[in-house]
Amino acid sequence: MNVKPWFSYSAMLQTFAAVCALAAAGAAQAAEVGVTDTEVRIGQFAAQTGPAAELGKRMQMGILAHFNAVNAAGGVNGRTLKLVSRDDGYEPEKAAAAVKALIEEDKVFALIGSVGTPTTLAAVPAINAAGIPLVGPFTGAQALREPFNRNLFHVRASYFDETERIVQHLSTVGITKIAVFYQNDSYGKAGLEGVTRALAKRNLKPAASVTVERNSVDVTAPLAEILKAAPEAVIQISAYKSCAALIKQARAKAYGGQFFNVSFVGSKALAEELGDTGAGVTISQVVPFPYTPSSAIVREYQQRMTEAGHKDFDFSSMEGFMAAKVFTEGLRRAGKTLTREGLVTGLESMREVNLGGFIVSYGPKNHEGSRYTDLTIIGRGGRFVR
Missing domain, CATH: 3.40.50.2300 (Response regulator)
Structure with missing residues (x-):
């Protein structure tokens, strides 16, 4: 008696291929470092101790002021933003170790707000090896702008x-x-x-x-x-x-x-x-005057800092806030299926974007961001005047 098999060999191969494809797609989705369905982990390496500690602390303060507000509103494309910071003491060797730990141990998706030229330069080899974007480094050094590095996005002037x-x-x-x-x-x-x-x-x-x-x-x-x-x-x-x-x-x-x-x-x-x-x-x-709410971005900065419990405004936290604002706009443009490549593409699509009185512009061969400069003077009582 001849009985036909209930499942042909050809059909079995097709089903197996389909299952493998679905598994691969799921693995690719799950494999994006630092990204889950509900959260994005972002790393920062900056001085939190030592003679330059205030720079790192204030930069972090501004970043968190924006991230906290974004999270309170539901995050970006349904994901909240978690900042993971490591102290580099404003020393190149510690910075190289810190960024390596952020990438390999903390498994962050991207980087934001590094502080310093020698420290950021020391981190570049690890950044390039991982292909991980760094947005808003607190440095204006030409060595980080030339030659062009696709992983670095500057927000400040040089x-x-x-x-x-x-x-x-x-x-x-x-x-x-x-x-x-x-x-x-x-x-x-x-x-x-x-x-x-x-x-x-x-x-x-x-x-x-x-x-x-x-x-x-x-x-x-x-x-x-x-x-x-x-x-x-x-x-x-x-x-x-x-x-x-x-x-x-x-x-x-x-x-x-x-x-x-x-x-x-x-x-x-x-x-x-x-x-x-x-x-x-x-x-x-290289950022707007943070003490006078004369533009939309300064008003927003002051509001977010106040909501976070900080009433002592300053230029460094303003820069951190702006770096975070640029970063989240890049995330938004990258879409729901978040990848590092998607973040780079999202940021590069920001052409002459007005963030509320401060223009930021990127392109496939231009990650300069801004050339805005101003001069301020320390007045009596430590107050700043333009």
Whole structure:
């Protein structure tokens, strides 16, 4: 008696292939690092301890102020945002270890708000190896912009933009004898190059170029060189502790020239370190003035910070807030099926996006974000004026 098999070999192969395809699709969906149906894990490596700790803490504060508001409203495409932070002490070796741990141990989907040039540079090899996006690094160094790196998305202007703005201002008011005090690492050298380039455009050279070691406040030798050169102004490219030490000691020796800083110094932290000595110190900025609700993004920042229990506004937390705002917009554009490639594509689709008075623009070969700069002055009582 011949009985036909109830299931043909051909049909069995087709069914097996279909099951494998479904399993592979499910595995691919589940395999995206740091993403579940309800949550996205985002990593930050930044100083939480040491002489630059306030920069990392304030950056984190701004990021969380935005993330908390987004989560309270239901998240992005149904997923809440969880920030995982690791302390790098503003040291390159610790930063490299921190970003490796975020990627391999914490299994984060993407990175946001790193703080510092040497630390971010030290993390780049691990970032590139993992193909993980980093949004809004708190650095304006050209070495992180050239050559183009598809994994890095800048929100702030570069140090070249900031130092050009400072030198332009000084030359406009007739000040041409300018010294540079810079941190002896990739950050300080990036700023020095920016100042030198800006001066060269005006057929000028630094009156003196002096250095300080990272995380050090030993400024005795560099101050002696500055006083010997007697410049009309000093442009500082360092962190707030060393910059404050130099200004205080210079004032104590009756130096009457002007002091200028780039935004990375940490404006609020510098003003607090200086106290009454800070009046008249100028700082270039790369985000809107956070103290006056004159634009939609500043009003939103102030509201979110207040909701998070913070009423002490400042530039660093404003930058963290803006980095988080750009990040979440990229997530939204990436869609429900979230991948790292989708986040990159989503961010690159942001062309001339107005975030409420601050324009951010990216493209497949342009991750610069913004070239916005401003100048602020520390006034009496540590208050900032434009």
